[in-house]
Amino acid sequence: MNQSGYLPLLLVGLCVLLPCLEAGRQPFTQSNLLQERKSHLQNRQAEYDEFFNMLDTLLWDTEIEKGRTYRRGFLRMRRPAFLSRRNGQPASMYRSFVDQCYGILCELGINGLVNRIGRFLS
Numbered sequence: 001m002n003q004s005g006y007l008p009l010l011l012v013g014l015c016v017l018l019p020c021l022e023a024g025r026q027p028f029t030q031s032n033l034l035q036e037r038k039s040h041l042q043n044r045q046a047e048y049d050e051f052f053n054m055l056d057t058l059l060w061d062t063e064i065e066k067g068r069t070y071r072r073g074f075l076r077m078r079r080p081a082f083l084s085r086r087n088g089q090p091a092s093m094y095r096s097f098v099d100q101c102y103g104i105l106c107e108l109g110i111n112g113l114v115n116r117i118g119r120f121l122s
Contacts, residue, residue, distance in 0.1 A: 047115060051102045052095065054118035 060073040083094040090098075105111040 048102055050118050052098050055098055
C-alpha cells in the first residue's frame with residue numbers, strides 16, 4: 001500500500017474509536033462539580049477538626065476520665081470556663097482563634113506536617 005492508502009484506513013479507525021472513548025467519559029455536569037466542592041469542603045472541615053482536637057489535647061487536661069486514660073495537657077489545667085460553652089463545647093472565640101492558627105499553617109505550607117503529627121499523637 002502506498003502512503004495515500006493509509007489515510008482512509010486511519011480515518012475509519014478514528015471514526016470507530018472516538019465514540020468508544022466518548023462513551024467512557026462522564027459528562028461534565030453541574031452536579032459533578034457541586035459534588036467535588038462538597039467533598040473538598042468536608043475534607044477541609046475534617047482537617048480543621050483534627051487540628052483543633054490535637055491542639056486541645058496538647059494544651060489542656062482531659063475533662064472526662066475514659067477508663068484509666070487521663071491525659072495531662074501542656075498547661076496542666078482544664079480548659080478555662082470562658083473558653084468553653086456550658087455544654088463543654090469550645091466557645092466560638094476559641095474555635096475561631098484555633099482556626100486562624102491553622103490558616104497560618106496552611107499559608108506557610110506546613111499544615112500537612114502538623115496533621116501527620118496530630119494523627120501520630122492520637
